[in-house]
Amino acid sequence: MWGRSVASMNRVKFIVVLICFTVVGMVGGGWASSVNAAPVTGRLTTAAGVAVPGEVLVWPLASRTLATGASHRVKSDKEGLYRLDLAVGDYYFLAQGEGLFAYYGRNPVHIPEEGSTLNLSLVPRPNDVPSQEMVEIDSGVVGRVTTAGKPLAGAIIFVYPDLSSRLKGAGLGMSAPSDSDGFFELPLSTGTYYLLARKRNSGQSIGPLAAGDFIGYLPDNPLVIKEETVARVAIPMLEVPHRVEKFAASLFGGSSVAGTVTDLDGNPVAGIRVLLYDEATMLARPLHVSQPTDAQGRFLLSFADGGTYYLVARAELGGTPQPGELYGQYNENQDHALTIKEGEQRQGVKLVVEEMW
Structure with missing residues (x-):
């Protein structure tokens, strides 16, 4: 009888100690990542500034692909407002809505301890791909770049084989500037690629984007090029706002x-x-x-x-x-x-x- 009581008391002590340890661990941040998380808030809008509901997708900088496996996904409210908590670090931000898509132009972006406000402008997913008759290459990609539904001339498409360059710089190669119909073509061998389009009003092919320049990200990235096939794509472009210089x-x-x-x-x-x-x-x-x-x-x-x-x-x-x-x-x-x-x-x-x- 006495032995059972001692054993019961020891079990009670163990449970109490375990609970206290757990509480202390949670307060000290041992398990609760939210204790050390930085708040990220923002709004989803159209390029015209109209609020739209959608979903924000986030990948950490070390990710191997932006196609699947987002580490964080959060839906906005009907006014396009969203909030999520992230550990301090660098991330890629994308967003999607009904028929809409956004790639944050400053990707990858650093999230500091105090958090950040990131507003994303969504553009319609275009389907105005070049016709088969326009294809003159044996392997690679042909496409059209547009802004607000209209062709954009002078855009250069940059090709990246992976995320190691953070999708910046000249990459693996680049196309000639798009023509007056927004058309471009780029021979590529079999492989998987990320396509980004940029238009710099300065006429230079590389360097930081300024207000009034354009940036576009293929919504279907990464693009898979199969042997002796030509992919036909459409890339929506977004104008860099003037507040970027402010x-x-x-x-x-x-x-x-x-x-x-x-x-x-x-x-x-x-x-x-x-x-x-x-x-x-x-x-x-x-x-x-x-x-x-x-x-x-x-x-x-x-x-x-x-x-x-x-x-x-x-x-x-x-x-x-x-x-x-x-x-x-x-x-x-x-x-x-x-x-x-x-x-x-x-x-x-x-x-x-x-x-x-």
């Missing part, structure tokens, strides 16, 4: 570098882009590229993480500097490095450019 200081994160580019005589140089790298050789694709410097030579770069970075100012993008090109590195110290703390907004950074020979 929020340039925090567009890609809470850390930033601002300064001026001058020539050897100290005169400001306009039209120069500043490139941000995280490795000293500066041979890989830059992490970020600024808009062209203004008449006072001013530039601004925003990014998410603190760290050691390397800056280059140059007139042209892509490849090695050519003779006659204006070019210059950050030279305030011997190793050309610039250390920025996360959340720091460094001002007064100076770069000097000169002609390469």
Whole structure:
């Protein structure tokens, strides 16, 4: 009798300890990811700004595909408002509605501790694909790019074999600019590809998008090209809003570098882009590229993480500097490095450019 009572008391103590441990663990954040989660809120609208209901889909940066397996899915209310909680990190955001689709133009986007507000503009899924008679290649993709239902000329389609490049830069290859009917063609071998379309009013093929430029993402990405077949697709384009320049200081994160580019005589140089790298050789694709410097030579770069970075100012993008090109590195110290703390907004950074020979 006494032995059974002792055993019962021990079991009660064990249960009490287990409950206390569980409560402490939950309060301390051991299991409750929501304790450390950052709130993400926003609204789904059409390109004209009309609120629409839909669903937001989120993939972490380490994802191998954006076709399936979204880590988070949340439906908006009838006014297009949504909210979800995410761990601090980088993510791809897409959205869908009835006959509508959206790819967030700043993807992948960094979500900080304090959270973010991300509004997504949805565009109609087009079905105006080129006819079979227009196909002149043996393998690859032909398509049409449109904006607000009308063909868009001058758009370049970029091809990426996977997500390793974050769907930025020149990728595996690119098409010639779309014609007046929005038509493009791109020979491709058998494989799986992501297609993004961009139109820069500056006429350049690479570099950051500015207000008034266009971006488009194939809703059916990734696209599978089979042997000796030609896929026919339609890519909807969305104009980059003017507010993108208003929020340039925090567009890609809470850390930033601002300064001026001058020539050897100290005169400001306009039209120069500043490139941000995280490795000293500066041979890989830059992490970020600024808009062209203004008449006072001013530039601004925003990014998410603190760290050691390397800056280059140059007139042209892509490849090695050519003779006659204006070019210059950050030279305030011997190793050309610039250390920025996360959340720091460094001002007064100076770069000097000169002609390469």
